[in-house]
Amino acid sequence: AAVARHGAQRVLFENGERLAVEWVDPYAYTELGVHGETHLKAPMPGRVVALLAKIGKWVAKGTPLLILEAMKMEHTITAPGDGVVQDFYFSAGEQVNDGDELVDFAAE
Numbered sequence: 001a002a003v004a005r006h007g008a009q010r011v012l013f014e015n016g017e018r019l020a021v022e023w024v025d026p027y028a029y030t031e032l033g034v035h036g037e038t039h040l041k042a043p044m045p046g047r048v049v050a051l052l053a054k055i056g057k058w059v060a061k062g063t064p065l066l067i068l069e070a071m072k073m074e075h076t077i078t079a080p081g082d083g084v085v086q087d088f089y090f091s092a093g094e095q096v097n098d099g100d101e102l103v104d105f106a107a108e
Contacts (some may be wrong), residue, residue: 040103042079046070050092053085059107067101068096081095083107 001014024052049067053059063079066088079085086104090096 013034016079022036039101040065040080040105041067042098042100042102044068044070044095045077045098046075048090048094048096048102049074051088052076053079055085058082058084067107068102077102080104081107 001012004011004013008023010021010023012021046068047091048068048070052065053063053065059079059082060064061079061081064076065079065085066077068075068077085107088103089101094101
């Protein structure tokens with residue numbers, strides 16, 4: 001078998017057959033992580049470890065807002081832009097599912 005890489009795609013060739021798959025980085029930030037530009041979503045199922053920002057306080061783009069633990073790895077949810085944390089929808093220790101809204105964030 002042989003594997004070729006073409007951008008985000010991986011193509012496997014074996015015995016005259018071809019199989020193409022897309023590589024998805026579960027930790028990469030995408031616009032899909034923001035819903036309506038105000039609600040940040042969980043990129044994967046896991047457990048909220050810590051809330052790092054204060055509700056009602058202004059934060060700069062990239063400021064850590066909360067830590068999510070998934071598969072024994074920690075993933076930090078950061079501010080997508082300058083703004084204010086309006087609310088957290090989960091407390092530390094609670095389980096979340098992929099796509100659950102975690103933070104109500106008002107961009108400025």
